[in-house]
Amino acid sequence: MAKIIVVTSGKGGVGKTTTSASFATGLAARGKKTVVIDFDVGLRNLDLIMGCERRVVFDFVNVIQGEANLRQALIKDKNNENLSILAASQTRDKDALSEEGVEKVLNDLAKEFDYIVCDSPAGIERGAHLAMYFADEALVVTNPEVSSVRDSDRVLGLLSSKTHKSEKGEGRVREHLVLTRYNPVRVEKGEMLSVKDVQDILAIPLLGVIPEASAVLTASNSGAPVILDQNNEAGQAYDDLVARFLGEDRPHRFVEVQKKGFLSKLFGG
């Protein structure tokens, strides 16, 4: 049975697309047949982060409206044959996504893939609603910052009431906290909410903490998800996150201030 996972947050710019790209890439690297869908109709971006923007011919809305079939619209990742991308449409028609249309596409994808990752748009309107509606699990992406945490809590409320699972009484969407853009130095100074603060408030299990890292920008510049950069902390943190999601027990790294050793001080490591 394919698993549908929504990457959601309420607030924009917190790292949903970055997380979707690395999460999907990491699942595929572990041999899972994975497809990642951009639900951000009108603001297509996942293709850029995945580095396949020049190969988008048909998109999600084309498939829903019967203008193309899935085989034509799915873009195979250039590095991993287990991974496919379904781009968002750039249409300005807000109602381009219908519940029945989304359901049909997800059902068709479920026949072929192990994991379907849905990159949600910001907000709590139609696009965000449909991205989460059919989910089995949710990665709730949050920054250690008041407005992001509050919005994540709103989204938790929607996950527990406005999803197929909850409406049909088929149990709960399994929620995972992904805390991104974390800066342990600022936390230690008391300037930033800590992992524990956010966990206390949102009260859902922690899947991963991704540190604030300049490599994320570098990765998006070159169109290679940051998880592929295993020399970097953010890349390593995403790798841990995927391993944990698949049931491995890995300690959380990058949540404490790294005490620099003499040598790394000397050489600026």
Next chain:
Amino acid sequence: MDLLGWFKSKKAPTANTARDRLMMVVAIQRDQDGRRTTTGNGGAVSYLPALREELLAVVRKYVSVPDSAVKVDVQKEAGLEVLEMNITLPERT
């Protein structure tokens, strides 16, 4: 020149303020949605953490106590929800 004032004006850490404010808005939000927190203690009332924080602040106006001094809990008794509070005062010396 007020050197001391200059040193003191170094900003106080704001993460705690952020946490307290969030606990409040989240508690209200959850009540409005008719949601309960599902923390480890299983279906506790959502505003409990915020209530506890505020009680602690009030107690601390009069005595200095550790974080653990205030305990709040909701018990179900014969269909009634009972709010139970325990405030441990420090021993007098």
